[in-house]
Amino acid sequence: MAVYDLEEQEKIDDLKAWWAVNGKYVSAAVVIFAVGFIGVQGWRWYQGTQAEKASVLYQAVSQAARANDAVKAKEPATQLAERFSATAYAPRGALLYAKLLYDAGDKTAAKAQLQWVIDHGGEDELKAVARFRLAQILLDEKQYDEALKTLDAKTDEAFAAIYADLKGDILAAVGKTTDARVAYQASLAKLDPKSTYRAFVQAKLDALGGPVSAATGAIAAPGGAAGTAAPSAPAAAAK
Structure with a gap:
């Protein structure tokens, strides 16, 4: 029994000696773990609180949108951008x-809001929507180069069809008819065959002269083959 007590005492003494050397590090590790755990929990609580407050403001913007009241939407929208x-x-x-x-009618302010989404939004889909709407406004304002530049950003494949369609509108507006037809064709190639939007894009393509042959750049015939280009006036006169 005395031997057992002696062995136990030796273990206790060894533990005390180890603790004297390493105890401060163990205590520090425990403190760090505790602080880290509390920090994570605190951050989650903070995020939840922020999301809850932001949700209330978003509902206010949404209600103003349903009422078509830009004045009423201004304050909650501003708070969302500045605080949340x-x-x-x-x-x-x-x-x-x-x-x-x-x-x-405030296009300048509308563009600023859309640019904010592009610069600060965390979701690529929302950024893509913002770019599309911004390009539409720039087209309205006849800022064609800026509109095309806005659409040049890499975006999700889901937006490829409507981006190509809008590019066609911009190119048609500046008189680049062939490029516009190519853009409309690209849009049709990306659209779902069952999409009702196809008829709208097809109508614009047909209005500009129909599809363009990828090989020759000539206007394709209704059956799909490239049509024969009409001879130039000098060539016709030479015959």
Whole structure:
């Protein structure tokens, strides 16, 4: 029994000696773990609180949008951008507010909201929507180069068809008919065969002269083959 007590005492003494050397590091590790755990939990709580507050503001913007009231949407939309920009509600609120501003005739402010989404939005899909709407406004303002530049950004394949369609509109507006036809063809190639939007794009393509042959650049015949280009006036006169 005395031997057992001696062995136990030796273990206790060894533990005390080890603790004297390493105890401060163990304590520090425990403190770091505790602080880290509390920090994670605190951050989650903070994020939840921020999201809850942002949700209330977004609902206010949404209600103003349903009432088509840009004035009423201004304050909550501004608060979302300034105080809750990291939440998912901020870019959505900005998109709603941009539409209200555009409908109210304030294109400059609408563009600023859309640019904010492009610069600060965390979701690529929302950025793609913002770029598309911004390009539409730039087209309205006849800022054709800026509109095309806006659409040049890499975007999700889901937006390829409507981006190509809008590019066709811009190119047609500046008189680049062949390029516009190519853009409309690209849009049709990306659209679902069952999409009702196809008829709209096809009508614009047909209005400009129909499809363009990829090989020759000639206008394709209705059956799909490239049509024969008409002879030039000098060539016709020479015959």
